[in-house]
Amino acid sequence: MSGTELAHGTHQPSIAPPEETWFHFIWLLTQHTRFPIPDWLFLCWLVIVALVTWAWWTRRNLKPVSTSANQTIVEWFVETIEGLAVSAIGERGKAYVPLIGTLFIYILSLNLIGLLPGFMSPTSHPYVTIGLAIAAILSVHFIAIKELGIKGYLMHYIDKPLLGSILTVWMVPVTICIHIVSEFAKVVSLSMRLFGNIFGEDVVLYQFALLGLAAYGFFRSLVGLPAPFQVLFPFQLPIALLHLLIGTVQAFVFSLLTATYIGMFLQHEED
């Protein structure tokens, strides 16, 4: 399996849903250019444009006291994210509400857009989740450098408390290695957790829908079956509801873990 196959969805085993959406024509148009645009990438951009339009519209209609359902929901959302950031990072977490909130709302949109017929969840594609995880961890490190300074940031890799004793100085290279590995592990765990959940969900959804189709074909083939049995079997419906839940939970976990990583960096300053 090569990266190109992965990107273009040609690698898939037969159990996975096809990565073809309403926007597959863009792929067909661009596949021979230098930068072919797969469906999932275009969906990401679509979601970004929709979110930015919504945000811009919300800001334009912002009132000192909420009068619209939209503003009430957004206020509730921002306050919830603020509470989350403060609980994970501390009072300074309020400055990182945009990062955590954007991660949540973006991943949530990417997860749930797959429920629309003719769409797919871009997060069921590893490139999307790897990109998101890299962006999140880069933001974490950027914030750490900004908050702690270069020296404080580098001290994080040495683990300041260990320097207290001469006996433990030899541990410094070990902790540096552990920290570097753990930073990569964070990227991998963030991206693979999201990808695995949403991809697995999509596969199950697809398979149950296929099962419904198969059942429909089977019952149709029976001679003399009464009309009420000649219906489609939406076996994927409970899985779609589960997808709602898992999509929300995974978006929440991703943003919460990012907040926690920021908190882990910043707590050194309080030591």
Added chain:
Amino acid sequence: MEQFNPLNVLSEMHLNWGYILTQVGSFLILLFLMAKFLFKPLQSLLEERRERIRKAIEDAERERREAEKLRKEYEQYLVRIEDEARKKIQEAMREAYAARDELLSQARADAQRMLERVRRELEYEREKMLIELRDFITDMSVAIAGKALGKILDMKAHRQLIAQILEEELPLENASGNGGRNS
């Protein structure tokens, strides 16, 4: 089969880094725009509102405390005023009673004095009447005796005689010093 080197794990995966970097860039652009359009304005709005509510609560609390203080002050003031009013009323009543007593005693004294005066006048009138009566009796006696005897011996001597008799028979109370009958 070629030797797998763990250090080459990233290149072995043949990831298309262009797509990943596109994703990172897209997200960072989204982050910037969302922060600019949604989160920063919302956060400042919420912060302002929180501040306003906090201030309103503090103001209300302060005003309540001030009102409470004023209420206590007024209550004390009222109690003081009531005390003063009660004292004044008592004072006035005491004065009124005193005035009444004084007036009563004065009136009693006046009445006593008037009674005394009336009594004295009565006494005086009585004595005057007695004197006049005696004079009258004397004159009448002289006249009767004169008529009886036919002539008046000596008017002056006669009168003296009668007065002497009267003095013995009908003495003047004051002259006799017998005041016990007056009281």
